[in-house]
Amino acid sequence: MTVSVKAPTSTTGSIQLNGSDVLTIESDRSVDIDSGTLYVDATNNRVGIGTSSPAHPLQISHATTSRINFSETTNSLTLNIGQWGSKNRIEGSGGSDLIISNYDASNPIAFYTGSGGGNTERMRINASGNVGIGTSSPGTKFHVSDTSTNTVKSRTQASTGYVDIGMGGNSGVFDTSASDGIRLRLSGNDAVAIDASSNFKFNSGYGSVANAYACRAWVNFNGTGTVAIRDSGNVSSITDSGVGDYRVNFSTAMPDTNYAVVGSCQGASGTDIVDFGSFGYSASPSVTPTTSQVAVGAFAYSGAGVDTAYVSVAVFR
Amino acid sequence: MDKRIVYTNDDGTIAIIIPSQNWLAESEENTIEALAAKDVPEGKTYHIVDVSEIPTDRTFRNAWTWE
Numbered sequence: 218m219t220v221s222v223k224a225p226t227s228t229t230g231s232i233q234l235n236g237s238d239v240l241t242i243e244s245d246r247s248v249d250i251d252s253g254t255l256y257v258d259a260t261n262n263r264v265g266i267g268t269s270s271p272a273h274p275l276q277i278s279h280a281t282t283s284r285i286n287f288s289e290t291t292n293s294l295t296l297n298i299g300q301w302g303s304k305n306r307i308e309g310s311g312g313s314d315l316i317i318s319n320y321d322a323s324n325p326i327a328f329y330t331g332s333g334g335g336n337t338e339r340m341r342i343n344a345s346g347n348v349g350i351g352t353s354s355p356g357t358k359f360h361v362s363d364t365s366t367n368t369v370k371s372r373t374q375a376s377t378g379y380v381d382i383g384m385g386g387n388s389g390v391f392d393t394s395a396s397d398g399i400r401l402r403l404s405g406n407d408a409v410a411i412d413a414s415s416n417f418k419f420n421s422g423y424g425s426v427a428n429a430y431a432c433r434a435w436v437n438f439n440g441t442g443t444v445a446i447r448d449s450g451n452v453s454s455i456t457d458s459g460v461g462d463y464r465v466n467f468s469t470a471m472p473d474t475n476y477a478v479v480g481s482c483q484g485a486s487g488t489d490i491v492d493f494g495s496f497g498y499s500a501s502p503s504v505t506p507t508t509s510q511v512a513v514g515a516f517a518y519s520g521a522g523v524d525t526a527y528v529s530v531a532v533f534r
Numbered sequence: 535m536d537k538r539i540v541y542t543n544d545d546g547t548i549a550i551i552i553p554s555q556n557w558l559a560e561s562e563e564n565t566i567e568a569l570a571a572k573d574v575p576e577g578k579t580y581h582i583v584d585v586s587e588i589p590t591d592r593t594f595r596n597a598w599t600w601e
Contacts, residue, residue, distance in 0.1 A: 438552070442590045446554050453557040453564075454573050457550040458543065459596045466573040468557050510573075524592055 319344070433476065434467050434532040440482075440515060440524045461515040461522025465530055470508040476534040478506075482515040483527035492516055493528070537566045538588055539573070540600055541580040548598040550588060 265271030284299020294311035309315035349355030370383025
């Protein structure tokens with residue numbers, strides 16, 4: 218084995234082993250060991266591993282596997298940082314957590330994506346542990362924000378469908394494509410459900426969830442003196458058509474005329490019995506219900522209409 | 535202003551529409567005129583009147599006519 222020191226040119230010198238350069242020193246005092254395996258750029262104060270032209274203070278370069286490996290032998294921990302398998306990677310292994318920490322009382326860990334000038338923060342974990350997506354000031358443990366579109370949602374997805382929870386315009390939205398609908402459960406038991414046909418179901422002492430049928434319109438009015446509506450729901454008006462003879466006009470029409478009408482009315486002075494009727498009661502026997510209107514009335518045993526102070530009507534469908 | 539809509543039934547009796555205040559409050563588009571367009575039977579001539587113009591004594595309610 219021959220070790221020699223040479224100055225093959227006027228600008229470089231080298232240490233050779235058996236005639237081959239092992240270490241080259243250039244005129245600017247840059248040092249090249251094993252032709253780029255380790256290079257110290259004295260002019261720019263940079264170090265290259267795998268490159269003889271480092272562009273950064275420390276640059277590691279390799280055609281397929283460019284990484285730094287840290288090994289802790291006591292607990293058999295390994296941490297690799299670099300590029301391999303066509304990915305940029307940070308990978309840990311061994312018997313403990315992989316911790317990424319900002320050891321600071323007030324500053325977050327922020328995650329960015331996007332190229333070049335579009336590199337944008339996408340998520341952060343602030344010093345209090347709140348996670349924010351689309352916000353630099355997460356106010357809760359998990360805070361998702363998108364004020365630019367007025368539509369923001371988080372999605373949970375399985376092979377059978379998805380659940381989206383978020384905002385749509387000014388509305389809070391819970392949306393699912395799950396074929397069996399939505400179930401709200403208490404201790405593992407269904408308490409409220411909306412099935413695939415949009416039927417609303419609840420238990421409420423029934424024993425199991427069952428379809429709940431809705432009152433689609435209601436009204437309470439005074440049929441005496443100045444006839445007036447006390448309160449109502451889905452009723453645009455009532456029509457006073459005569460003594461004890463009224464029409465209830467729906468704000469939003471019924472889907473068909475197969476609805477059910479129930480009602481009650483107060484007694485009237487001088488009349489033994491006042492009854493409530495609809496769908497062609499005695500005062501207006503020819504009146505048939507429509508999708509937008511139903512006739513109701515208060516009448517005496519004789520069949521004559523009677524004005525009463527309280528008439529209450531509910532329509533179920 | 536508390537209004538009523540009056541029209542004449544086919545049998546000559548008078549029908550009086552009493553608006554729901556809830557319906558009127560639902561939208562700026564829900565006006566007494568819009569209610570008349572919605573709830574007065576098609577083809578009927580109607581009149582929008584102040585509630586004070588409607589008699590409160592309903593003894594002969596079925597005999598009321600519009601003049």
